[in-house]
Amino acid sequence: MLDKKKQADYLAIIMNELDRIDTIVNEFMSLAKPQAVQYVKEDLKSILDSTINIIHPQALMHNVQIITNYPEENCKLSCNSHQLKQVFLNFLKNAIESMAEGGNIYIDLQMKEPDKVLVSIADEGTGIESDRLRYLGTPFYTTKDKGIGLGLTVSNKIIQEHNGTMKIVSEKGKGTTVIVELDCLET
Ligand SMILES: Nc1ncnc2c1ncn2[C@@H]1O[C@H](COP(=O)(O)OP(=O)(O)OP(=O)(O)O)[C@@H](O)[C@H]1O
Numbered sequence: 062m063l064d065k066k067k068q069a070d071y072l073a074i075i076m077n078e079l080d081r082i083d084t085i086v087n088e089f090m091s092l093a094k095p096q097a098v099q100y101v102k103e104d105l106k107s108i109l110d111s112t113i114n115i116i117h118p119q120a121l122m123h124n125v126q127i128i129t130n131y132p133e134e135n136c137k138l139s140c141n142s143h144q145l146k147q148v149f150l151n152f153l154k155n156a157i158e159s160m161a162e163g164g165n166i167y168i169d170l171q172m173k174e175p176d177k178v179l180v181s182i183a184d185e186g187t188g189i190e191s192d193r194l195r196y197l198g199t200p201f202y203t204t205k206d207k208g209i210g211l212g213l214t215v216s217n218k219i220i221q222e223h224n225g226t227m228k229i230v231s232e233k234g235k236g237t238t239v240i241v242e243l244d245c246l247e248t
């Protein structure tokens with residue numbers, strides 16, 4: 062008979078794995094199933110700031126500083142803020158995970174004439190080899206032990222549904238920058 066300690070250990074592993082399955086299924090379903098998503102006028106700076114607040118404890122724990130650079134102007138989007146927060150969380154999580162020793166993440170927001178906005182999220186992490194760049198966004202592509210490989214796939218889909226584009230620039234050993242372009246509304 063298994064002793065009590067072993068049983069508890071196994072139970073903990075099972076519960077953990079069930080959680081992971083739940084996450085995978087939910088993320089995968091969100092890709093497959095069209096959802097009725099509401100688009101509302103929201104300020105991009107507030108969306109970014111609340112995303113940073115959510116990830117702040119994790120950043121602190123990993124010795125990561127998040128430095129923002131926003132323009133003065135308002136930046137209103139027609140969007141679903143929950144989905145966009147999910148997108149920026151995915152990018153920030155990847156950035157933190159790429160910097161084992163900690164470092165800086167720079168979030169830059171730039172208005173582009175006449176009605177576009179560019180958000181770039183740059184890290185000082187491991188970077189990505191050029192021949193691996195083409196796999197990014199492929200469902201379940203991951204290089205992480207505990208990764209699922211859906212973060213970029215889900216993010217890309219949400220950005221496309223917002224009529225935006227996403228681009229990843231990276232240099233091995235230097236860091237990675239994700240650049241998102243979105244439509245903004247006249248203020
Ligand atoms: N900022 C980054 N720096 C270095 N590598 C990155 C970065 N962002 C993504 N990658 C690479 O792209 C892969 C896919 O990223 P993605 O976010 O889709 O999945 P994941 O982070 O591995 O798992 P999860 O589903 O938990 O997000 C990562 O495993 C990693 O190899």
Ligand SMILES: [Mg+2]
Pocket residue numbers: 151154155212213
């Ligand atoms: Mg990820």
